[in-house]
Amino acid sequence: MGTMANAESYILAIGTKKGLWLAHSTDRKEWSLNGPHFLMSEIPSIGIDTRGDSPRIMVGVRSEHWGPTVAHSDDLGATWTEPDQGAISFPKDTEAALERVWQIYPDAESRPGVVWAGCEPISVWKSTDGGEHFELNRGLWDHPHRSEWGAGYGGAAAHSIVVDPSGEKVHIAMSTGGVYRSLDGGASWEARNKGISAYFMPDPNPEFGQCVHKIAADAAVDGRLYAQNHHGVYRTDDGGENWESIAEGLPADFGFVMLTHPRRSGTAWVVPLKADGERIPPDARLAVHRTDDAGGTWKRLETGLPDHEYNAVLRDAAAVDTAEPVGVYFGTRGGEVYASADEGESFTEVVSHLPDVLCVRAAVVSGAAVPAGAASA
Template sequence: MNSSNSVVLAIGTKKGLWLAQSEDRQHWRVSEPHFFMQEIPSIAIDTRQGCRLMVGVRSEHWGPTVAHSDDLGSTWTEPEEGAIRFAATDDAALERVWQLQPGGAHEPGVVWAGCEPISVWKSTDGGEHFELNRGLWDHPHRSEWGAGFGGAAVHTVLPPTENSERVLVAMSTGGVYRSEDGGTSWQPRNQGISAYFMPDPQPEFGQCVHKIARDAGTASTLYAQNHHGVYRSEDNGDHWGSIADGLPADFGFVMLTHPRRAGTAWVIPIKADGERIPPEGKLAVHRTDDGGSSWKRLDQGLPQFEYNVVLRDAAAVDDAETVGVYFGTRGGSVYASADEGESFSEVLSHLPDVLCVRAAVVQV
């Protein structure tokens, strides 16, 4: 990074939001908590036009909303009427905003939100107001979608790339759904993904997909971390094949991809759904540079006596020339790597449960 840039690291927890900044990704300036004693399950750092921070906030008293800041957290704006609201005729109430995802550079005002109950929302004004996607909300499969361990929600949205109307979402439980028309209609895309806990272990839908991510080189190549299973698709999700060989476990929540280099992805394995600890109690990230054909264990600087895990959105990469990798644990420790995971250092410790981590290079 050059001297006029810094990395903003946003850390959402059970009890507030912490912001950290660094010019070298080794030494960090850390803010006081924002939204103290409120849950922060989702964060987006939108650098398409300046730098806008957006956070999903959940108050036990006031309920959930989306707030945004255009000055790195010095001030925050929350729409008085709430950024995301169901109509009275929908017979539903917003429980939690699980995902905030800016659209591509070709649609600078668009932000997508995945929420609980299972729903997708779209904003065209930078995340200030959102409209419910009726195609998914009124889908005939809705009555058969269930709740994962954390709730029934859309937790991942992959927006359209340039010159495309293709949107993908992942939900727990329900699996992967894809739209070819910008969200008007949706079809399940889960062939090859296992749901061992169901009577039919290869259903059309109903899988508990934990996270999906798009490859940087080819938009049709996707990666998925499932409830037991790590997969790759080369046809926009029409078919999925296992890439779990070489990993110490196929359970986990995290799936990250490189912002520019094809074939590079990171996962953080967990021993099993019934034993949610790092394998052997040793925390490690695993990276592939060949699309999942092989995996490299990365644990330099990470504790080798660790029994806390990393949740699906508690990990992120930045977009620096040498990509940084970041994650936080349920034990409240946050780690950063300035060399694509080859080595890590601890940024913070003793925070509340880390729910969401996001990072981006910004001009200072």
């Protein structure tokens, strides 16, 4: 497979129920596509690490025959590497086996090589070699609440990991269980769900047990995070000690997506769905909603999106890049993928008729050699 060099280019990684596709662009409007990679394997998670000399793409791969693992590519998908014994393997004393890798999270620029993973069964893992080998976080695995964490509709997922610049404060979210926070880099964890509703439980305001669908951190305000819950959209300004609703102004408070601006305070995006029992866009009209004032008001963004859509957008089937203006991307369970080069003001279709889109990640890959043509793995 050949390559093309570009001074300024973008990569969009699309994980589906039946493989991985990679799209490339120089303007975030016209895209070239290659794939499938890992055909017939589920790709529920993707991480693009741009901290090194060349970008590393890491993917959680789940084969019905071979099982789950993490593979990586240092040449934008031309070749893939997978550890012989698997990147993630539960210690024998846990009597557990890996079912799925739900999240791959490259850490801060100041901690090169550190990559986090969230998995099923509910667990958090950490790598110090760029995602080639991961170690189980025992503080969370041995937590006294673990036996009471349950599975959401899609499975038992540790699906969100947010690490602050110091590396000491870490937030995770799980379905089901809610938000947990560590103040010592992951050595110990405490539930932090005050204000987040669990209306489906006998006590609608428990310490833990919430079905939080996604969390994301504000880039410029320390301690501020946003959460999309199983019915409910929330913000905390004190690191999770207290959460307040910011759903007013949205057409519905159900959904899976929560994205935040990589630099600007107060900007976040959600993709509302009608309800847990009717998982379609409200009125079957697909739209992204953006706040620029930390949830005080919301703006509906639908230019370029179809008039009718009955497919949902899953929690990790949406992403932002770090360009200026920021790009916003998402894919549907119907296999359509959309891109915006203007923070959601307008969208173009990248590709359609893919399998069920599970995960989308985007990155600026300035100066990188970008694969050209079709490829498979």
